[in-house]
Amino acid sequence: xxxxxxxxxxxxxxxxxxxxxxxxxxxxxxxxxINEVLLLCVGLGIAFIMNLIMPSLDHNLNQYKKxxxxxxxxxxxxxxx
Numbered sequence: 001x002x003x004x005x006x007x008x009x010x011x012x013x014x015x016x017x018x019x020x021x022x023x024x025x026x027x028x029x030x031x032x033x034i035n036e037v038l039l040l041c042v043g044l045g046i047a048f049i050m051n052l053i054m055p056s057l058d059h060n061l062n063q064y065k066k067x068x069x070x071x072x073x074x075x076x077x078x079x080x081x
Contacts, residue, residue: 014043 003009018036025032 014040017043 003012018040021036021039022028022032
């Protein structure tokens with residue numbers, strides 16, 4: 001619930017992966033820190049590239065939503081008469 005309030009849901013999985021790596025490590029040293037930073041860079045870089053490549057479907061979904069709402073409005077107007 002706190003992540004929803006703070007609007008940081010996307011970072012939870014990344015944080016869990018890093019946290020589990022640190023908990024599973026035998027020792028916390030510079031090598032672990034560099035490994036985790038590189039892991040973050042690779043993961044976030046791939047996510048950024050995928051977001052650039054993937055088309056945004058928000059416009060289509062909003063159009064479908066407006067269409068469905070319009071159809072419901074027509075149905076309720078018909079039943080109201």
